[in-house]
Amino acid sequence: MTAHPRGETPDPAAEDHEAVEDSGPQAADTPGTPDEDGAGSTEGAEDGAAAAEGAQDLEQAPGATEAPVAPALSEAEAELAAQRELRERIERRKAEKEGPIPAGTKLSGPAADLLAAVRAVESGEKPATVFFDSPASAPAPRRTAPDAAPARTSPAPERPAPRSASPEAAASVAEVLAEGGAPEALARPAAATLGEGAAEVLREDPWQLLSVPGVRPEQADGFARALLGAGCGPDDERRTAALVGWLLERAALRGHTAMDADEVRTALAGFAVTDPAEAVQHAVAEGVVLVFQDDEAEEGVPEPERAEETGEPSGDAPQADQEPVQVLLGLDRYALAEESLADGLARLVNSCEKGADWTDAAAAAPSPSAGELIRAAATAGLVAHSGGETARAEPAALIAAAHGLGLRALGTTHSADGQRRLAAAVGDPRSAVTLSALLSGEDGPGRDADGAFALDVLVVLDAPQLDVETAAMLVESLADGTRLILSGDPGVLGSAGAGRVFADVIAARSCPHVVSRTPDPGPIGELVSGIGIGELTQVEAPGREVVIVPVRDPGEAVHRTVQLVADSVPRAIGVPSPDTQVITVGHGGPAGTTALNAALKQRLNPGPGRFGGFDPGDRVVHVPAPGRAVPGSVVSADAEGLHLDCAGTPVVVPQERVETSVRHSWALSAHQAAGMRWPAVVVVLPGDAAQQLSRPWVYTAFSRGERHLSVVHGVDQALPRAVAEVPAQERTTRLRPLLEALPTPDAS
Structure with a gap:
């Protein structure tokens, strides 16, 4: 049934404000179709991921010289430096371990043999040929990785200089790109991605161009043919290794931290690789990807005993009906982040002490759900809390209760708007910061001598927007005994980065989970x-x-949207245009954010766009890092860059970053709008967006309005069908089994 308010709903300036009839053309339900940002996923994890947003095609044919500039590196220097430090720390910890990843220890028969081979490959004791049936070819030269940044030593870090290529390195890369017919505009991002020796790397292995955001396999193939001539082919080991890494990177843009090995082999066959199994084997041997097999056996039950209980054969006896063992491939950055996060969460769970008496605070809680959350936090080092917008008052009550007990408590949010709302709910402006500001050291309590946050209780709101790398970085910064509360609405879109931390923590049942019983009020x-x-x-x-x-x-959708924002909503609802936000499915298309923003600018703030397409007073969103969208307005521009006012904070975006990190924001995608609310919201659903809709997208977009929601509806029955039949696309991750395998504290 199509949603509409009962009764008369005329708009004084728009005569067609009426219920949509249930009849109309049918639209197919296609989970996994390209999402609002073209990621090929209904969850749209590619929005803001790894500078891929806004990238355009390169010329495929050798000798092409024109192509749009590939996206530059992220501007969030402090976050990146902290992340590099985290990876170094994780790698050191991993190197200290004597054995391989402790998974699958209870398998038997062919599954045990396969896992033994997997572990032998991972440890380097045996070549990768023990894992695959196909013989291994001679390995190609190892991929060259960029040098790691030095570890941060100060507890409250200064902002480091952004990582960028030297002019000499960029010039050398430009020469190689010219020889291969690739545009010179790729020189700087390629040098930044591949390091100071990027030119030599590309000469030796032209397919390393695939590691530059926005480059596709067919474009890298053309570049390689121009450099290597007819000597290179589809089965060149350099090509197949790069393709495996590229497939895993693309999967990460859709939120996956790992891929099924069979899916990787199938995808390689689609790129004309003759022997996909051998190609994957070579990528594993070269360290391009790691290979994992999760343990699904019952913990603590020996194989013979379980066989007696279930009647199943044990040992190496034939098991005709045994299910195939799933083998996952993953990039080391996400594998290490998931392992570090799982270990860190277990550390918090096992180091928690009861400490202060929370009984009176729980009894004085403003609602039963708030009291339940306070009682859970009193006895657990990790707590999950789920609920809608009104339920955000419950973690606010927890923070206030912790302050009353003399504890150092803080709340973090995904956006500055969420920070403002949380601080107002707690009644203390110092009680809330954005997560990015906390991690970068711009805001928050600071760090102790060991680099840990000086906190007893940390509440993370908007937890579904937490990707695995950010979560690992955060947990690594918490001292033993700190209580961590992950709170959010499980119905909204997932994180822009890889992983599904909040959902995995809840699914693993590794901590108390408080479900709010406080509904959101009103229509x-x-x-x-x-x-x-x-x-x-x-x-x-x-x-x-x-x-x-x-x-x-x-x-018509664009015309009616402009009419609503400029006339109808201010007059009929009393919400001015600056407080009304437009949300649409994607950036491209005739009714995407680009088209809508152009029409809204023309009506609300016309101008020549003299500052790189922007004028003073323009509403914009600044994307300093993947997954972060900071609303603001244009103030001015000079040689230093574009000057913005972001919620009272002055921000200067360098000229070279404006094109890739600043957009007009009268219209946003649902991912960009996550974690924020406005008095009025206009959701635009043009007909060409029907196949991109999903329940999480609709839930996120419709829940951004506080007082008013207008739906510009052109998808007919695709809307109710998406809500009923297209749930969130599952993400392949390893965090849940890692959490399930960890020891938990005794019930006593």
């Missing part, structure tokens, strides 16, 4: 609650809280 809250369980219901909207605006095509 919007009722509508969103139904979407969360797969139902698009009718809601009463006596104050025009929810309005449906039917449209026939994308052009």
Whole structure:
């Protein structure tokens, strides 16, 4: 059923504010179709991921000289430096371990033989040929990795200089690119990605160009043919190794931290690789990817005993009906992050002490769910808390209770808007910071001599937006005994980066999980609650809280959206245009963010765009790092860069970063809008967006409005079908089994 308010819902400036009829053309349900940012996933993890946003195609043919500039490196220097330090620390810890990854110790028969081979390959005791049936070819030269940044030593880090290539390195790379017919614009990002020796790396292995964001296999193939001539072919080991890494990187953009080995081999066959199994084997041997097999056997039960209980054969006896063992391939950065995160969470769980008496604080809680959360935090080092927008008052009550007990408590949010709302709920402006500001040292309590945050309780709101690398970095910075509360709405879109930390923690049942019983009020809250369980219901909207605006095509959708923001919502609802946010499915297309922003700028702040397409007063969003969208407005521009006002904080974006990190923001994607709320929201659903809709997308977009929601509706029955039948796309991760395998404290 199509959602609409009961009763009359006329808009004084838009005569078609009426319920959408249930009849209309049918649209196919296609989970996994390209999402709002072209990632090939309904969750849209590619939005803001690894500078891929905004990248355009290179010329495939050798000799091409024109192509858009590939995205530059992220501007979040402090975050990147901290992340590099984390990886170094994890690698040192991993090197100190005597054995391989402790998974699968209870397998038997062919599964045990396979796992033994996997571990032998990982440890270097045997070549990769023991794992695959195909013989190994002579290995190609090892991939050259960029030099690691030095570890941070100060507890409160200074902002390091951004990592960039030297002019000499970029010039050398430009020469190689010219020889291969690739655009010179790729020189700087290629040098930054591959290091100071990038020119030599590309001469030796032209397919290393695939590691530059935005480059596709067919483009790297053309570059390689131009450099190497007819001597290179589809089965060149340098090519197949690069393709395996590229496939895993693409999977990470869709949120996966690992891929099934069979899927990788199938994908390689699609790129004309003759022997995909041998290609994967070579990539494992070269260290391009790691290989894992998770333990699904019962912990603590010897094989013979379990065989007696279940009647299954034991040992090496034939097992005709045994399910195939799933083998996963993963990039080391995500594997190490997941292992570090699992170890860190277990450390917090096992180091927790009861300490202060929370009984009175729980009894004085403003709601039963808040009291339950306080009691859970009193006895556990890790707690998961889930609920909608109104339920955010519960972790706020926990922070206030911790302050009352003399504990150092802090809340973090995904956005500055969330920070403002949390601080207001706690009643203390110092009680909330953004997660990015905490990790970079810009805000928060500072660090102790060991580099840990000076905190007793840390509450992380908007936890579904937490990717695995950021989570690992955060947990690594928490001292033993710190209580960590992960709080969020499980119905919203997942993180822009790889992983599904919040969902994996809940699924692993490794900590108490408090589910709020406080519903979101009003017609919007009722509508969103139904979407969360797969139902698009009718809601009463006596104050025009929810309005449906039917449209026939994308052009009309743009026209009606501008009309709503500029005229209808301010007049009928009383919300001014600056407080109304437009949310649409993607950046491209006739009714994407680009087209909508152009139309809204023309109406609300017309100008020549003299600052690289921007004028003073333009609403913009600054993306300093993947997954972060900071709203602001343009103030001015000079030789230093574009000057922005981001919620009262002055920000200067260098000229070379403006094109890739600043967008107009009258219209945003749902991923960019996650973690933020506005008094009024206009959600645009043009007809060409039907196959990109999913329940999490609709839930996220519809729940961004506080007082009013207008839906510019052009997808007919695709909307209720997406809510009912297209749930979140599953992400392949290893965190849940890692958490399930960890020891937990005794119940006593």
